[in-house]
Amino acid sequence: VPPTTLENFLNRIEEGYCKFHNPYHNNLHAADVAQTVHYMLCQTGLMNWLSDLEIFATLVAAVVHDYEHTGTTNNFHVMSGSDTALLYNDRAVLENHHISAAF
Incomplete structure (x- = not known):
């Protein structure tokens, strides 16, 4: 994925997380979950078993x-x-x- 395409996608996602001014389900929650999933992928060794596409899909999810x-x-x-x-x-x-609104 070209970096500018990914950046544009993530910016759009951030806007959606801020749409309803939700105090919990906001852009910080999205970043927290993404970081936690990344940590789990690294610490469990799953990154060694998954393809790059599967890792990317997991992080996007x-x-x-x-x-x-x-x-x-x-x-x-x-x-x-x-x-x-x-x-x-x-x-x-x-x-x-x-999932529907994100894509």
Whole structure:
């Protein structure tokens, strides 16, 4: 991935984490999770077993895992009949949104 493409992607992801001014699921949370996953990959030796693509995908997944989090729960979306819950048929509402919106 060209460095400028990666930088643009990460900047967009950071903007999404700041979208709802969530005090926990924010850009610092994304960085914390990405760093923790990187640490775990290194300390467990998994980096020796995974391909470069698998490592990259794992780190990207860590970065986007709570993208555009509203600060509410899946149950809140389901019980309130939110548009997001309807879109994902009440199944893993936030998780589906995070990955779909990130890409």
